[in-house]
Amino acid sequence: MKRYMVFFFTFVVAIVFADIKIGVLLPLTGGISAFGEWTKKGIELAREQRPTVLGEKVVLVYADTRSEKTEAANAMARLTDKEKVVAVIGEIASSNSMAAAEIAENRKVPQVAVTSTNPLVTQGKKFVSRVCFIDPLQGTALAEFAANTLKARKVTIFVDIEQDYSVGLTNYFIERFEGKYKGNVQKVQYKSGDQEFSAQISQAIAFGSDVIMFTGYYNEIALAAQQARSMGYKGYFIAGDGADAPELIKIGGKAVEGLYFTTHYVPEAAKTKKAKDFVESFKKKYGTLPAMNAALGYDAYMLILDAIERAKSKDPVKINNAIRSTKNFEGVSGLITIDENGNAIKPVVIVQVKNGKFTYVTSIEPAQLK
Amino acid sequence: MSLNPTILIQNLLNGLMVGGLYALIAVGYTMVYGILRLINFAFGDVMVMGIYFAYYGATLIRLSFPLAVTVSLAGTALLGIVIDRLAYKPLRNSPRISALITAIGVSFFIESFAVVFFGPNYKPFLDALENKTIAFESFVIGNVYLPKIIFIILGITAIALFILFVIVYRTKIGMAMRAISADIPTTSLMGINVDNVIGFTFAISSALAALAGVMWALRYPSFYPYTGFVPGLKAFIAAVFGGIGSIGGAVVGGILLGVIEMMIITLFPTLMQYKDAFAFIILIVILLVKPAGLLGKRTVEKV
Missing domain, CATH: 3.40.50.2300 (Response regulator)
Structure with missing residues (x-):
């Protein structure tokens, strides 16, 4: 009986202090896995620097797309249906982001693509945005x-x-x-x-x-x-x-x-204090300069947390509205303003x-x- | 597009090179098939293990490149023997389909093993080389550029195939191999240890696959656990093309396949995106027209 009580107690605690789950959809294996690895490094650093939002702990749920379209869609469905994430960062390749975007749209969960630059990724979609410029x-x-x-x-x-x-x-x-x-x-x-x-x-x-x-x-x-x-x-x-x-x-x-x-980004061009601090802390944590994907992954995480804070809610739809109304958000890769199509307007490096x-x-x- | 002779020569050489590499792997398929009537689908993966061994031998243990390759050949030969002992020997007397399914299982096992142990990412083979520009140096004759690496690969392939032929046709163990492929029970009655000879066959064919792998990585210096899939498949087609079971056939089939592939996309650049399909079309045609392959013997199976 005592054991059941313990179980029950942990269950209640888990519900009351539920974490905020953010899905991370990345090509961690396969043809473009280097992009996935760098993005992951950037996101991990961002979470280390800002582990909570609205007083709750942020939990990252990783899903590997194996650099493939079909697997990207499967992984996205896993994140939204099984893991019940409130938002998703990813993917990298446009084709994979597009495959996942159908599901984001359908489940009404905001997706923030990292470096998917094809216009079709966000075109006609309400729940898909990105932190990069377009092709x-x-x-x-x-x-x-x-x-x-x-x-x-x-x-x-x-x-x-x-x-x-x-x-x-x-x-x-x-x-x-x-x-x-x-x-x-x-x-x-x-x-x-x-x-x-x-x-x-x-x-x-x-x-x-x-x-x-x-x-x-x-x-x-x-x-x-x-x-x-x-x-x-x-x-x-x-x-x-x-x-x-x-x-x-x-x-x-x-x-x-x-x-x-x-x-989108090169560490040498870092001008603002925030950008310089990012390069420093990245070097301290990983012993190397950040690659482009690391910076954009970092920005995507910070942008989502900023949106959750502005939305004051864990409701994916409200978070999405906040993401879509992002104005002059200071990222390490420059100022990010999300336009009405969900695209960021940024300079080309x-x-x-x-x-x-x-x-x-x-x-x-x-x-x-x- | 105007077809100038330079392009033709470059791509012909290129096709010869790729064909030579197909031939090295195809020889392995054909030797094992000749003896056991088993298609060892794991050769593509053995090839990749050969690349990994050479890569880690040169980068981790810091061996000189030729030494790393030698170690890699020895390692894969051993791997071949182990695969045979663990996966195929217990099935010697089972239906052939069981061994075939096991071969596919071995292939998956090696791939997954490589993913877990070496990581799923592309590795730069340049790290293993002392001469980092070897992949794009070329001989220049007038304004014709001929990549050096192609000649190196063609030379080594020729030497390896020559040694193989000497072993198979001029040594005792080669004679034993040929005897086994003709009739296993009788051969064992003649006092030949069949299992040892089969083990030796696996060792040789695995080492050849590894050699092909290392040269593949010299030409295409980026590899990951699934790199062997396409070359393995093409080599299998080459073996069937030439007549499976015949070593000469595997060599001819491999070289022809490589040259045909390259020539089709050279002459018809618009077909470029279907490049991998040609091998399969060739396979289908050969199965329809000459099922025993170019140099294969037609055998009647008695039931």
């Missing part, structure tokens, strides 16, 4: 950079046809670039997980490309860059934020030296691989790209 901006920035700074006239784009992010970014780039130099862009295709790119590279070389652009993710970019150099390609490499993981350099080595890419390190080149404000 029309990124594609335009890349096109301007290629045309003006690199003086590119012939561009071959490597499109990962399995990723909505890649297909979308490619189209936005072409839209802008073809506006200046018509017929000077060529697309070649591959699939996530491919390792052999020599046929595509031959095409790029035969086209006389002075720029090869990769719109996929770091692993394939690193391999393709090596093969391109071994086949005598001498021009520039550029890429979108899918390249932004330190693993790019680890896998690609000297072949990715000089590659330019657009992204351009980074170059130099001496085996990511080096800040410049930032482009959204207004400059109109």
Whole structure:
């Protein structure tokens, strides 16, 4: 009897002092697991610095998407239905975020995507937001950079046809670039997980490309860059934020030296006190500089907690309304304002691989790209 | 697109290289099949273990690269023997389908083991190399660029296959292997320890798979526990293509498969996204037209 009493007591305590559960949907294994790992590091640091909200403890529930769409949807359903989380941070890849978003929408649980930049992630959805800019901006920035700074006239784009992010970014780039130099862009295709790119590279070389652009993710970019150099390609490499993981350099080595890419954040560009403090505390905890995903994961967590505080409630719908009305929230990756479509409006950062390190080149404000 | 000869030569070499690697793994499939009538689906995974052993030998224990590869070959040979003893030997006299299912189980086991022990993430193989630019150095003749790594891989593959042929056709143990593949009971009546010879076959074929793995990682220097899946599957197709059970067939099948794959996407770049499908189309065609494979012997199974 006594034992049952103890059980009953813990049960009551658990209900009264229930924690606030936040789901974290990340690719912790598979093709883009480096993004997942970095994001996790950022979120863990954020939770360490701010473990409670509304006087209750925040509990993070992790769900691995294995870098796949179907698994992303399954994991999301697990978070909302079984774990009953009040909000979800994630995913990274646009395709995976979109698969999960259907469920977020259906269950009315707010989802905050970290670096999913395809416009379709939030389009027409009420419960999906993100802490990053979107691809029309990124594609335009890349096109301007290629045309003006690199003086590119012939561009071959490597499109990962399995990723909505890649297909979308490619189209936005072409839209802008073809506006200046018509017929000077060529697309070649591959699939996530491919390792052999020599046929595509031959095409790029035969086209006389002075720029090869990769719109996929770091692993394939690193391999393709090596093969391109071994086949005598001498021009520039550029890429979108899918390249932004330190693993790019680890896998690609000297072949990715000089590659330019657009992204959301680079520790060097930290100006505000908050941003500098983040870099310091990240270095203290992990012994390395934060990668882009760490900063955005950190921001996503802090933004959700801020929203819960403003909503003064654990009700997912109220939290969602608070997330959607975020104005000038000070994140470590810059000021975040969520617009009526759930997208953040932020500058595009351009980074170059130099001496085996990511080096800040410049930032482009959204207004400059109109 | 205008097809210039440079591109043709580059991709032909590339196809030869990939085909050579397929051949190395296919030889393993075919040898084990020849002897046990068992398709060991775990060869793709043995190949990945070979990469992991070499990687950790060079990074963790800090061996020189050639030594790390040697250790890796020895380790995978041992792994091959252990797999045979634990998973296949108890099933020698069971229906063939049981052994086949076990092979799939072994494959899953190795993959999961690698996920738990080595982690699920891509590892950069460059860490294991002293020469970090080897993957993209090339010989330049005029304005033709020929990647060095391709020649290295082709050379090593040729040497490995030569040694294999010497073992199989010029040594006592090779003769025993061939005898077993013809008739197991009679061979054992001749005083040959069948289990030891089968163990030796697994050791050789696993070491070849590991060698293929290390070279695969030299060319594509990023790997994770599932890296062996596609090459393993392609090698299996290559073995069937060439005539399963025939070592020469596996070599021819592997090289042809590699070259055909590469040439189709070179000549028809728009088909690029279907690259992996060609191997299966070839498999279907060969099964329809010449079920015994290119160099296979048609045998009538007596019931």
